[in-house]
Amino acid sequence: xxxxxxxxxxxxxxxxxxxxxxxxxxxxxxxxxxxxxxxxxxxxxxxxxxxxxxxxxxxxxxxxxxxxxxxxxxxxxxxxxxxxxxxxxxxxxxxxxxxxxxxxxxxxxxxxxxxxxxxxxxxxxxxxxxxxxxxxxxxxxxxxxxxxxxxxxxxxxxxxxxxxxxxxxxxxxxxxxxxxxxxxxxxxxxxxxxxxxxxxxxxxxxxxxxxxxxxxxxxxxxxxxxxxxxxxxxxxxxxxxxxxxxxxxxxxxxxxxxxxxxxxxxxxxxxxxxxxxxxxxxxxxxxxxxxxxxxxxxxxxxxxxxxxxx
Amino acid sequence: xxxxxxxxxxxxxxxxxxxxxxxxxxxxxxxxxxxxxxxxxxxxxxxxxxxxxxxxxxxxxxxxxxxxxxxxxxxxxxxxxxxxxxxxxxxxxxxxxxxxxxxxxxxxxxxxxxxxxxxxxxxxxxxxxxxxxxxxxxxxxxxxxxxxxxxxxxxxxxxxxxxxxxxxxxxxxxxxxxxxxxxxxxxxxxxxxxxxxxxxxxxxxxxxxxxxxxxxxxxxxxxxxxxxxxxxxxxxxxxxxxxxxxxxxxxxxxxxxxxxxxxxxxxxxxxxxxxxxxxxxxxxxxxxxxxxx
Numbered sequence: 107x108x109x110x111x112x113x114x115x116x117x118x119x120x121x122x123x124x125x126x127x128x129x130x131x132x133x134x135x136x137x138x139x140x141x142x143x144x145x146x147x148x149x150x151x152x153x154x155x156x157x158x159x160x161x162x163x164x165x166x167x168x169x170x171x172x173x174x175x176x177x178x179x180x181x182x183x184x185x186x187x188x189x190x191x192x193x194x195x196x197x198x199x200x201x202x203x204x205x206x207x208x209x210x211x212x213x214x215x216x217x218x219x220x221x222x223x224x225x226x227x228x229x230x231x232x233x234x235x236x237x238x239x240x241x242x243x244x245x246x247x248x249x250x251x252x253x254x255x256x257x258x259x260x261x262x263x264x265x266x267x268x269x270x271x272x273x274x275x276x277x278x279x280x281x282x283x284x285x286x287x288x289x290x291x292x293x294x295x296x297x298x299x300x301x302x303x304x305x306x307x308x309x310x311x312x313x314x315x316x317x318x319x320x321x322x323x324x325x326x327x328x329x330x331x332x333x334x335x336x337x338x339x340x341x342x343x344x345x346x347x348x349x350x351x352x353x354x355x356x357x358x359x360x361x362x363x364x365x366x367x368x369x370x371x372x373x374x375x376x377x378x379x380x381x382x383x384x385x386x387x388x389x390x391x392x393x394x395x396x397x398x399x400x401x402x403x404x405x406x407x408x409x410x411x412x413x414x415x416x
Numbered sequence: 417x418x419x420x421x422x423x424x425x426x427x428x429x430x431x432x433x434x435x436x437x438x439x440x441x442x443x444x445x446x447x448x449x450x451x452x453x454x455x456x457x458x459x460x461x462x463x464x465x466x467x468x469x470x471x472x473x474x475x476x477x478x479x480x481x482x483x484x485x486x487x488x489x490x491x492x493x494x495x496x497x498x499x500x501x502x503x504x505x506x507x508x509x510x511x512x513x514x515x516x517x518x519x520x521x522x523x524x525x526x527x528x529x530x531x532x533x534x535x536x537x538x539x540x541x542x543x544x545x546x547x548x549x550x551x552x553x554x555x556x557x558x559x560x561x562x563x564x565x566x567x568x569x570x571x572x573x574x575x576x577x578x579x580x581x582x583x584x585x586x587x588x589x590x591x592x593x594x595x596x597x598x599x600x601x602x603x604x605x606x607x608x609x610x611x612x613x614x615x616x617x618x619x620x621x622x623x624x625x626x627x628x629x630x631x632x633x634x635x636x637x638x639x640x641x642x643x644x645x646x647x648x649x650x651x652x653x654x655x656x657x658x659x660x661x662x663x664x665x666x667x668x669x670x671x672x673x674x675x676x677x678x679x680x681x682x683x684x685x686x687x688x689x690x691x692x693x694x695x696x697x698x699x700x701x702x703x704x705x706x707x708x709x
Contacts (some may be wrong), residue, residue, distance in 0.1 A: 117538040130611040131532040138525035141581035235688040237640035239661045244454040302703040337707020350527030352553040382557040
């Protein structure tokens with residue numbers, strides 16, 4: 107009897123031990139999976155679900171099916187006239203624009219000797235490490251609307267303008283400034299990835315290409331470098347898309363108000379916050395989120411088409 | 417034939433010698449200046465005495481550097497019940513927690529996704545790769561609702577938990593673990609090591625560059641983050657340094673405020689720079705394996 111109990115106990119112990127080693131892959135993966143599912147996948151599913159409802163954040167959501175989407179397309183004139191064009195201009199210039207800039211900078215750096223290359227790579231990477239506080243400190247002072255602003259004082263002294271321009275409150279200048287600031291901080295890990303990709307291209311490829319008639323450095327970059335670093339370019343493109351939408355708070359931060367003056371610096375992310383956290387129309391905000399997610403996934407499709415394997 | 421080859425080789429050498437670097441510097445200079453000038457502006461302004469802050473036309477360079485702005489920054493918080501050190505403490509604790517817990521989670525996942533063969537591996541990795549493009553602000557509302565449901569509103573953990581899932585970190589680590597030969601892992605297994613021991617004794621020491629890189633990324637995102645303090649936490653005593661610095665620079669209008677917020681920016685910026693410069697070569701080593709297919 108006791109022998110049986112003992113045997114059962116050791117078996118249990120073995121089972122427990124087995125469980126930890128047998129399913130170790132799931133055990134090791136579970137913390138990541140749990141966080142990944144609750145903080146990334148679930149919010150996306152929730153956004154899609156809520157987008158079909160009318161929800162104020164307190165009461166139970168009322169199902170309204172496609173009403174929110176119809177409203178986006180037909181009734182939200184601010185969205186159609188300002189937000190959507192702004193989003194497209196901003197995203198195209200900061201996303202692909204920042205990506206091309208990162209490639210050009212990385213390629214130029216790769217032509218340098220080790221020490222200057224390392225120093226300049228760090229210098230170019232610096233702005234991507236700055237926090238939101240820096241944006242408001244530096245850029246708000248450079249573009250400050252009174253005569254003490256750096257740009258105004260410079261232009262006044264050069265007699266190019268007669269009175270100071272309120273750069274950040276002006277509907278014509280806010281968006282270009284946002285794009286400049288976003289590009290300024292866009293040399294992040296995507297840029298580092300492209301740079302290290304270029305540095306690791308087999309040097310013999312260049313010599314072979316030269317014998318095959320590649321004449322100058324530009325041809326070299328286009329016909330040898332780009333095809334050799336497609337995986338790094340894809341990573342860089344993905345990071346560029348993320349950067350474009352992560353820096354979306356810029357307009358609000360620079361102008362100091364949401365919505366921005368005349369909606370000139372508002373893009374879809376600000377519109378979502380405006381409806382979700384200011385007006386508490388969370389169902390409508392969720393529908394806008396779904397539109398944004400579609401834009402992001404379209405961008406990723408394009409990136410994969412260009413640089414992916416299949 | 418061989419003389420022709422030699423000629424070609426000599427030609428190549430000549431071509432390479434001719435590659436002067438000054439046009440490259442010239443083309444790089446606008447972007448380099450644009451990167452470095454705002455940073456220099458912060459450094460100069462942070463050490464400017466009040467007289468120079470008021471100077472018109474504004475001067476870029478500081479003539480008589482002082483620590484006044486930093487003193488004022490610390491004094492500004494003395495009037496309130498919440499000292500600056502409290503925000504700093506919150507930031508340090510939550511950032512350290514994010515870096516260590518985040519790394520542990522990412523390494524475990526990266527090892528499994530790289531070296532274990534099981535049902536579901538491909539799809540999980542694919543989902544992870546797709547979510548590298550995930551932008552948290554896009555779904556800030558459902559994220560807020562989930563954080564609320566889980567009971568993290570007004571908890572210190574709200575500073576930590578939302579930052580822990582890093583698809584990019586898992587991806588970079590996985591690419592690095594891929595470089596370790598399977599035979600090495602197999603040999604350890606034959607010697608009786610289980611997965612936990614393999615990670616601790618073999619994988620961790622060999623993927624140090626990638627660990628450093630992901631640690632930096634986690635550090636930057638956590639140290640700079642204001643999301644939790646803005647959206648998930650109402651209690652002032654649980655909020656972070658980044659958040660406090662931001663409110664200070666937004667409210668501290670006027671010329672004197674510029675000096676204080678430059679000092680604040682510099683304090684926020686320095687830890688990021690120091691860490692990155694220290695680990696720069698490890699980061700580049702990791703990025704060499706960052707390619708996606």
